[in-house]
Amino acid sequence: MYSIGDLSRRTGVKVPTIRYYEQMGLLEAPERSEGNQRRFAKAELERLAFIRHARDLGLTINSIRQLIDLSGHADRPCADADRIAKEQLASVRERIAKLQKLEEELERIATCCTGETVGDCYVIRALSDHSLCGHEH
Amino acid sequence: MYSIGDLSRRTGVKVPTIRYYEQMGLLEAPERSEGNQRRFAKAELERLAFIRHARDLGLTINSIRQLIDLSGHADRPCADADRIAKEQLASVRERIAKLQKLEEELERIATCCTGETVGDCYVIRALSDHSLCGHEH
DNA sequence: CCTAATTGCTCTAGTGACTAGAGGTTCAAG
DNA sequence: CTTGAACCTCTAGTCACTAGAGCAATTAGG
Known part of the structure; x- marks a missing residue:
């Protein structure tokens, strides 16, 4: 006990x-x-x-x-258990794919900031201006 | 307006x-x-x-x-904006790494089920018995 | 100008998977 | 027998919304 x-x-x-x-x-x-x-x-x-x-x-x-x-x-039959595991796998893969896109974009945003002040900060400009993005999302 | x-x-x-x-x-x-x-x-x-x-x-x-x-x-100075973006990038990378481990393990669990009934279902056995896992987590 | 459909308003409560805290009781060690 | 840790229940908070009730305002058509 x-x-x-x-x-x-x-x-x-x-x-x-x-x-x-x-x-x-x-x-x-x-x-x-x-x-x-x-x-x-x-x-x-x-x-x-x-x-x-x-x-x-x-x-x-x-x-x-x-x-x-x-x-x-x-x-x-264990088909249900199998299905649950497979669904979970699919959702994990989806999440990974999504996060990898974000990674790419954040990488670009976070490493390109050469400005000294917020006024010309690439991070903030990139967040304001979607067109600076590498791809659609 | x-x-x-x-x-x-x-x-x-x-x-x-x-x-x-x-x-x-x-x-x-x-x-x-x-x-x-x-x-x-x-x-x-x-x-x-x-x-x-x-x-x-x-x-x-x-x-x-x-x-x-x-x-x-x-x-x-835009150091703060830069820091926020970098933190976010780190957290995204962490999440990806974690999910990739899960992917591996779920893959193993979801594809190896050869049993016909729940009694010998690999999914359920794998979830019950941590020692069947490929690695620590 | 009138009416009906759409859009808007506020407010409350629910989601998932916990976490935190209040205020009290029980247990185990010394 | 005392003390302090662990336990109990209950309520409320977290995050980022989402849903629904019960109304009020706007807009398009006739």
């Missing part, structure tokens, strides 16, 4: 966040001590590690809830 | 978002018609385009406010 603090130390998930996950239905309401404090079993530790991992991978609370529901039915 | 809808159409910023920016102090409170509707001058159109551009580049409202304050003092 782990206290909420134990769980937090073992998974790296902060204490209020664990309570939040419980509230959101990702963790089931655990047993309580006589004094009403949470006491978690090993299964809950593992589930929290799962949640942590999935969050690190950028899955939303909702996606994680779906996966947890899924994993409760070991007999179902 | 532009109505809020004109401004919205010209900049691509939604009407409620324009009001939100005003509330946040990014746009100054504009003149009003006799019937209390906002009437924007050209300067405000330009400022909104600036804001839009900066938001597209991922700058926070706070950073944008700083840049706007800065641009009001054309005589100041």
Whole structure:
């Protein structure tokens, strides 16, 4: 039996966040001590590690809830789990592509500033004048 | 003089978002018609385009406010503007690096699922068992 | 000039995934 | 038995919007 603090130390998930996950239905309401404090079993530790991992991978609370529901039915086809992972992958790739465009543009903006005062600062001019951009966005 | 809808159409910023920016102090409170509707001058159109551009580049409202304050003092050294742009560039690069790690891992997870049912689904096992990961995170 | 459709107004509340704080209770070590 | 850390619940705040209610003003057509 782990206290909420134990769980937090073992998974790296902060204490209020664990309570939040419980509230959101990702963790089931655990047993309580006589004094009403949470006491978690090993299964809950593992589930929290799962949640942590999935969050690190950028899955939303909702996606994680779906996966947890899924994993409760070991007999179902895993196409859904596969789909969630693939969707996540697609969204990550999209975000990367978008950020790389920004990187390019910021690079140009941030390295070309030769002015001495704000009046002729390239950063501010570039932000004001879209036409200085390398490409559309 | 532009109505809020004109401004919205010209900049691509939604009407409620324009009001939100005003509330946040990014746009100054504009003149009003006799019937209390906002009437924007050209300067405000330009400022909104600036804001839009900066938001597209991922700058926070706070950073944008700083840049706007800065641009009001054309005589100041532009080191601050430069710093904001560089910080933004660094944060974008960080985000890209992080996402690329996720991409790698999701790729592995999403493409290796050969199981037919959730019981032996690689996606769910990989999320449960951190040790299946290619690298630390 | 009148009417209807569109656009505008303010205000409140909701989103996601937490985080912070108040004000109180329980637990474990010494 | 005391003390201080850890725990409890509840509310509110974060960021950058978005949605909706319930009205008022504007504009285009007839």
